[in-house]
Amino acid sequence: MQKIEHIGIAVKDIVESNKLFAKLLNTEHYKMEEVVSEGVITSFFKVGDVKIELLQATNESSAIHSFVEKKGEGIHHIAFAVEDVNAELSRLKSEGFDAIHQEAKDGADGKVIAFLHPKSTNRVLTEICSNKNVTE
Secondary structure, three states, X not given: OOEXXXXXXXXXOHHHHHHHHHHHHOOXXXXXXXXXXXXXXXXXXXXXXEEEEEEEEOOOOOHHHHHHHHHOOEEEEEEEEOOOHHHHHHHHHHOOOXXXXXXXXXXXXXXXXXXXXXXXXXXXXXXXXEEHHHHO
């Protein structure tokens, strides 16, 4: 793991949450993007070397929709930057971690991603990610 890449926060209303986090962080979001495969709209804020990713569900089958319905808005996951998602995923699985994704898939902000199941990470949904061109 190279560093914390971002912290994902599930929200009900990304427009209102953008306003709230702009005030809180004293900066504007730099990017909004829809990730159709995950059923979310994302918005990113840069805070030092770490990003805050707001996630709003776009449909009821989205994992973010389920999360907000069960737990309300709040921290959803922590993401760590790695050199190569597939190589790191293999290493983590060999160490006994349960993977939600068996190989890297496209994510937001020019990244490829994979998630580890929280049952194997002390109930913390953990994402690993790298730049798209690294694993292609």
